[in-house]
Amino acid sequence: MTLDTFSAWEGTLDELKGLVTERAFTGETMMLNMGPQHPSTHGVLRLILELEGEEVLNCIPDIGFLHTGIEKTMESKTYEKAIVMTDRMDYLNPMGNNLAYCLAIEKLADLDVPLRAQYLRVILAELTRINSHLVWLGIHGLDLGVTSTMTYCFREREVLLDIFELVSGQRMMSTYFRPGGVWRDVPSEFEAAVQHVLDTFPGKIDDYERILTRNPIFMDRTQGLGFMSAEDAVAYGLAGPSLRASGVNWDIRKAEPYSSYDHFEFDVPVGQHGDVYDRYVLRVAEMRQSLRIIQQAMSKLPKGPFRSENRKYVPPPRAELGQSMEAVIHHFKLWTEGFTPPKGEVYASVEGPRGELGCFLASDGTPKPMRVHFRTPTFVNLSAVPKLSKGAFIADLVAIVGSIDIVLGDADR
Amino acid sequence: MELIEKLQAALGDAIEKVETFRGETTVFVPAAKIADVCRYCRDELGFNYMSDISGLDYYPAEPRFGINYHILSMTYNKRLRLRVMWSDGDEPVPSVTGVWPSANWFERETFDMFGIPFAGHPDLRRILMAADWEGHPLRRDYPLGYETVQFSFNFDEVNKHKPYAKK
Numbered sequence: 001m002t003l004d005t006f007s008a009w010e011g012t013l014d015e016l017k018g019l020v021t022e023r024a025f026t027g028e029t030m031m032l033n034m035g036p037q038h039p040s041t042h043g044v045l046r047l048i049l050e051l052e053g054e055e056v057l058n059c060i061p062d063i064g065f066l067h068t069g070i071e072k073t074m075e076s077k078t079y080e081k082a083i084v085m086t087d088r089m090d091y092l093n094p095m096g097n098n099l100a101y102c103l104a105i106e107k108l109a110d111l112d113v114p115l116r117a118q119y120l121r122v123i124l125a126e127l128t129r130i131n132s133h134l135v136w137l138g139i140h141g142l143d144l145g146v147t148s149t150m151t152y153c154f155r156e157r158e159v160l161l162d163i164f165e166l167v168s169g170q171r172m173m174s175t176y177f178r179p180g181g182v183w184r185d186v187p188s189e190f191e192a193a194v195q196h197v198l199d200t201f202p203g204k205i206d207d208y209e210r211i212l213t214r215n216p217i218f219m220d221r222t223q224g225l226g227f228m229s230a231e232d233a234v235a236y237g238l239a240g241p242s243l244r245a246s247g248v249n250w251d252i253r254k255a256e257p258y259s260s261y262d263h264f265e266f267d268v269p270v271g272q273h274g275d276v277y278d279r280y281v282l283r284v285a286e287m288r289q290s291l292r293i294i295q296q297a298m299s300k301l302p303k304g305p306f307r308s309e310n311r312k313y314v315p316p317p318r319a320e321l322g323q324s325m326e327a328v329i330h331h332f333k334l335w336t337e338g339f340t341p342p343k344g345e346v347y348a349s350v351e352g353p354r355g356e357l358g359c360f361l362a363s364d365g366t367p368k369p370m371r372v373h374f375r376t377p378t379f380v381n382l383s384a385v386p387k388l389s390k391g392a393f394i395a396d397l398v399a400i401v402g403s404i405d406i407v408l409g410d411a412d413r
Numbered sequence: 414m415e416l417i418e419k420l421q422a423a424l425g426d427a428i429e430k431v432e433t434f435r436g437e438t439t440v441f442v443p444a445a446k447i448a449d450v451c452r453y454c455r456d457e458l459g460f461n462y463m464s465d466i467s468g469l470d471y472y473p474a475e476p477r478f479g480i481n482y483h484i485l486s487m488t489y490n491k492r493l494r495l496r497v498m499w500s501d502g503d504e505p506v507p508s509v510t511g512v513w514p515s516a517n518w519f520e521r522e523t524f525d526m527f528g529i530p531f532a533g534h535p536d537l538r539r540i541l542m543a544a545d546w547e548g549h550p551l552r553r554d555y556p557l558g559y560e561t562v563q564f565s566f567n568f569d570e571v572n573k574h575k576p577y578a579k580k
Binding site: 010011015018019063064067069071072073075076107108110234235236237248250255256344345346347349356358360362370371373375379380382383384387412413 | 434435437439461462463464465467468469470481483487490492494513514515517518519522526535536538539540541542543544545550551553555557
């Protein structure tokens with residue numbers, strides 16, 4: 001097959017020149033299109049591969065199949081109405097996306113967040129992290145042929161989704177965090193539901209480890225694969241567990257504690273080998289640390305308001321509307337026009353399950369954001385796939401792509 | 414702040430102005446100098462990690478576009494924002510992929526969404542939009558996709574933008 005008949009490449013042959021070896025043009029090596037509907041590309045990712053036998057010489061990721069123009073749409077909504085868009089970006093980490101966006105607004109507007117809301121945010125963000133890691137673990141096992149992890153992980157995930165439904169009414173697209181706090185206070189059943197998670201999950205995580213951690217087939221398939229050195233990991237911008245697996249101790253929850261993460265004791269697991277296996281070990285260890293954080297946050301959860309009292313940004317509670325004219329005015333203004341933060345530009349970042357999730361927010365002093373940009377971890381991690389997959393076998397490529405935990409909604413936005 | 418002083422001492426003419434808002438420092442850099450400033454920040458100031466590159470459209474102001482480089486020093490736990498101003502017709506912005514390989518896709522995205530070209534980029538193609546897409550969606554004069562409702566008070570104004578009105 002020559003390149004003239006390779007229809008998967010949308011660009012010109014000139015553009016292809018720098019991305020593959022010269023032998024691809026003479027037909028000595030094989031070009032292969034993988035995806036976007038391939039089951040192990042975790043959504044709609046296309047990889048254009050140059051192969052020599054089974055070996056991957058070059059890999060060109062092609063993204064954008066899930067691009068929905070979220071950043072553009074947010075510019076035409078008021079700040080508060082735009083929160084629903086953030087849930088739909090990284091659909092495994094809705095609360096984390098809410099958090100990044102709300103932190104950016106709070107920084108821009110200099111808005112206070114009550115301690116109870118901060119703790120609730122921590123609990124739910126960590127539950128979301130476990131939820132995301134569970135899905136990753138299930139799918140990653142499935143990619144490598146361990147079907148049982150998938151059924152177990154999705155069973156446990158259901159427990160977490162029930163908690164999200166309990167607090168926000170939605171299983172996945174929760175939109176629970178709002179500027180200045182959270183949407184509503186948690187119901188009385190919340191404590192018992194989280195306690196159930198804290199009681200049962202350590203044993204469940206032991207179960208997953210029993211299936212995989214010392215499984216010789218799994219170890220053979222993943223150890224030494226997809227290696228990234230610490231220097232390269234930083235240069236290529238790898239984030240989150242993928243970065244820490246290479247031995248770089250960097251966690252935004254520790255480095256720039258937001259939402260009172262500095263009130264809790266937890267460890268940041270760091271790997272040594274920078275391979276697929278270490279990324280697995282790290283994510284499992286992170287789930288245990290998340291449980292530790294939730295445990296502390298639940299035991300210290302303070303009483304008090306769950307949302308800021310700043311009426312220029314936060315609508316008054318329903319009960320006030322019948323008594324205070326001012327509350328009616330604020331209610332009306334906030335739900336029609338929206339709030340107007342001062343002119344300025346801020347960048348806020350959180351440690352998502354996949355790594356640094358940043359939100360750049362530019363305001364021109366109107367009720368609608370002038371520009372919202374999300375620095376999404378999957379986007380950056382995916383850009384390192386050509387480097388990670390060089391010299392790997394096709395079958396291993398599946399493990400490598402899976403190991404950096406891609407969510408295409410996160411990359412394409 | 415001593416970072417800024419160091420930067421000014423080493424590359425005085427490459428710093429146009431420095432702004433601070435909510436504890437975040439923005440350093441304005443002329444477009445032609447951005448790669449040099451980035452290399453200096455990485456080698457001498459310890460900014461080893463490229464967090465984010467994003468475009469920003471100030472339409473209708475001139476210069477029209479801003480490009481933000483959010484860089485991070487893991488050693489000193491510091492963040493810095495470099496800002497380049499750019500308008501249509503200016504020289505392409507030097508690419509920083511030589512300094513941080515992670516800038517590759519960010520610059521492609523900025524090119525795709527705003528039409529800002531980067532000189533010396535190894536693979537400057539569209540990334541999120543289709544290869545044959547026309548226009549750059551995140552420009553502020555790019556329509557969102559709906560039609561404005563036509564009332565009697567804005568009939569003529571809306572009519573001007575309708576496709577048939579041109580013939």
